[in-house]
Amino acid sequence: MTGPIGTPRGGGICVIGGGLAGITAAIRLADLGHPVTLLESRPELGGATYSFRRDGLTVDTGQHVFLRCYQAYRGLLDRLGTTAGTDLQPRFAVPVLLPGRPPHLLARRRLPAPAHLLPALAGYRLLNPVERFAAARACAALRHVDPDAPPTDQLAFGDWLTAHGQSRRAQHRLWDLITVAALNLPSSRASLALAARVFRTGLLESADAGDIGRPLVPLVDLHAVAARRVLDRLGARVHLRTRVRGIHPEATGYRVAVDGGEIAADAVVLAVPHHVAATLVPPAAAPDAGEWHRLGAAPIVNVHLRYARRVTRLTMAAAVESPAQWIFDRSAPDAGDEQHLVVSLSAADAEIDRPAAELVDTQRRALAELFPAARHTPVRDAFVSREPRATFRQAPGTRAYRPAPTTRLPGLVLAGAWTDTGWPDTMEGAVRSGRQAADILARQLVSRPRHHTEAAR
Known part of the structure; x- marks a missing residue:
């Protein structure tokens, strides 16, 4: 089900946000037998792990990897049935590139x-x-x-x-x-x-623990499509392109306002980025939500270069003393001789606002220094994807502003990699937060807490 909601629907749990945290919470609660409605403002599930179409290709906006120790995230892939769409190293091995030197493994x-x-x-x-x-x-x-x-x-x-x-x-x-x-x-x-x-x-x-895994298929297939299939099978209602405008506590639950209508719910999982959550959470639930902006945001930029011919046999590498950072081969299986390399630039404060043509030129020259074959190989296409708020800014002192999943109102919990998981802002942190929020909410529903209006006093 997609689009706006015209009439109130009562009962069950409303999960706001269809990223990895929201997907995890929704599936876990549905597995426990709770009626679930998942609301997502974008056209697809997946949150920050999404893909877009360009010239016949499905392209990931960011090059996400995971580690063998990401037990919660790998468990989600198993639940979605998409583990086969990833490749996990048998042992940690990263080619490190320095201009003018052969790769060091x-x-x-x-x-x-x-x-x-x-x-x-x-x-x-x-x-x-x-x-x-x-x-x-x-x-x-x-x-x-x-x-x-x-x-x-x-x-x-x-x-x-x-x-x-x-x-x-x-x-x-x-x-x-x-x-x-x-x-x-x-x-x-x-x-x-x-x-x-x-x-x-x-x-x-x-x-x-540090063996590196990476997707072999687009993220939309790895997460979004598979999650929708699982949720549909569990009987959960999924509304895409649905923006939430407010969460209002009531005596017996919550009223969630959306464009074109509202939903009545017994409980709510708020699983959106911190700057959005701060505008939606009721003041009685989190009086300190005004401090969440202190978590800030850190950008990631990805520069995509499609070479006419293969310029390296490496599927993944890291670069030092170079404008490049991590380099991934994302060539499609049917690409023939063409090679699609993606340069992922984290901590990209200096790059986030630079013109695309300048970023492409910088990375073309950087890869030419790292891969001699790239010096004379034509680039058939080049483009840039940007995530200005890829993560919160994981600087000293930020843990004080990461909230616990519980709020002061029973039946309203928080999820997201920015909450206090003890982990960095990663896919693992997001999945852990969704699982924890779902488990807390399930326990609260069993215990039948007091009415929200009473708890807020």
Whole structure:
């Protein structure tokens, strides 16, 4: 079902927002037998993980990857039946490119953690021997940083790295490879707590946790189409192109105002970005919602280059000391000799407002320095996709502004990667938040809380 809602529909749970958090909450609640109505303002489900059409191609707006340790996200893929549409490395291995040098493969060994990374650090040719030894010592120290301790979130990861003997070059050539991609900020401006979560969980505590997975099919097929199929099978109502204008508590539930009508619901999951949630949540539910703007926003820019012929055999690589960052081969299976490379630029404050032609020219020259074959290969098409609010700004001190899933009104819960999951703003964080919000709401409905008007007093 799509389009506006003309008449009120009563009962059940209203999930507002069709991103990964909303999809997860809706499926989980429907699995528990609750009637669910999912409202999404866009033409498709998927939230930030969406695709668009261009010249016969289905193109992802952002190049999303996941790690083996993303247990909740991988569980969602299993539930959607789309795991086969992804590729998960048998072991962590990333070609690292430096202009003028052959690729260096940064890969783990088949050893128990943390020894699995020691050979990779010891042989990392982009650092000198002193820097490699210092990096190994910093990894050992990072295993003892508690990401859940409140003081940890007040510190910048870059300051911690400097205090642990990491040179500026080591931070750029090693630590930022992960920090910029995972936190959408360089180490110098990222929260130590969130960085510790990434490195400890993804790389240091389990040997295979950091193995990288990537989609082989468009994100619209991986998430949106499959989620709609599952929700339809469960009997959930899905309304696309439906913008919510307000949430109003009533004695026996909530009234959700939308363009063209309203919905009466027993309970609500609010699973939208924080700047939207702050305008929708009733003041009685979250008096501190005015502080959510302090989470800010960090952009990501993707530059797409379609070469007439293949310029590299690498399917994924990271670049240092280059305008490029992470490079992905997203060529269609039937593309023939053509190669579609995407340069994903995180922490893209300097790039978000630059003209597309300038961004394309910069990345064409950057890839020509990294891949000699690109120097004389024609580019058949080039374009740019931008996400000004790709993540919240995961800087020191932001955890204080990330709300818990519960609100002061029973029957109204929050979901989204920006809520206080303890995880960065990632697909894993989004799915975890949706699952947690659904479980809390299910328990609240069983306990039959007081009327909202009474609880708000």
